[in-house]
Amino acid sequence: MRLSTKGRYAVTAMLDLALNGQDGPVTLSDISENQGISLSYLEQLFAALRAKNLVRGVRGPGGGYFLGREADEISIANIICAVDEWVEFTRCQGREDCRGGQRCMTHNLWDDLSRQIYEFIEEISLADLVSRGQGGGHGCHKEKPAGIQDDLSEQAA
Amino acid sequence: MRLSTKGRYAVTAMLDLALNGQDGPVTLSDISENQGISLSYLEQLFAALRAKNLVRGVRGPGGGYFLGREADEISIANIICAVDEWVEFTRCQGREDCRGGQRCMTHNLWDDLSRQIYEFIEEISLADLVSRGQGGGHGCHKEKPAGIQDDLSEQAA
């Protein structure tokens, strides 16, 4: 499972599409302006999204993009997998000696964790995010969730 | 939240440490052999892990590494944050016009999602992974969780 800024760009763009695509298609220029992502980079991302049928393009003036299916039928995992290319990189696919099972054990543990994370974001749809945004009032200033990285050095014995 | 192969290397190495560190320290050479990670790269990863007190090094012959605290006190999030450097990249920290709240909305939605994923892996400890590995019998061959990437193009209307 890979989860990087590229995936965030894609999710952000799809969110923009879900929020603004109610009345007519949304142009990439709009998303580019709205979200501060370069137009050409968006075009590359949308090429990948289109390949997975997550968006549908309409050409010509007045054109733009629609979601490829209903917002509640598009999971965050769908989006991230479309642009971030699931990387499977276990080296001991049956071959190699696996150090008496020891090596494979950690590999399997990682794969379990990886699958858990995948299943987690698989369950979250674009519609979930949108309805959550409309329900709870969000301020513009957000801060890092409390104690994510800086307190780790202190709390050790 | 970033989750890449680098984080996997770190989690894998920590798992190795948790599994083999019961009787004496584990050397990086051992982990390097066990997990197929280059020694020098491991040293770099462990520099980061040590900085967060997630591991404790013992020098000299017979030395190696111990976990910095109990395995149930080390979360996967701790490990990944130590090596993968939490990237905060919202560009509208109060400044910029935020397009009438529209832009910030998607940003906040992403931040919520990001926090959810973080809290998810925050709840999984090294000890959890180890006990899970000992309980359920894992074969050596693992396959990609069914239908992760290839079925997306077909299931669209």
Next chain:
DNA sequence: TTATATACTTAGTAAAACACTAGGGATTTG
């Protein structure tokens, strides 16, 4: 029918990250 606005495509590129090699130094054991 010509101009324009959009989607689509390909090529290139600077910067960063990744994973590694190389070469040492510091510290502890025997």
Next chain:
DNA sequence: CAAATCCCTAGTGTTTTACTAAGTATATAA
């Protein structure tokens, strides 16, 4: 002292990231 280990710094080829540039294809509108 010698060896094994941790520890540190610098460099390097490859890949990824995010972008620029320069087009082509298609649909709308004057």
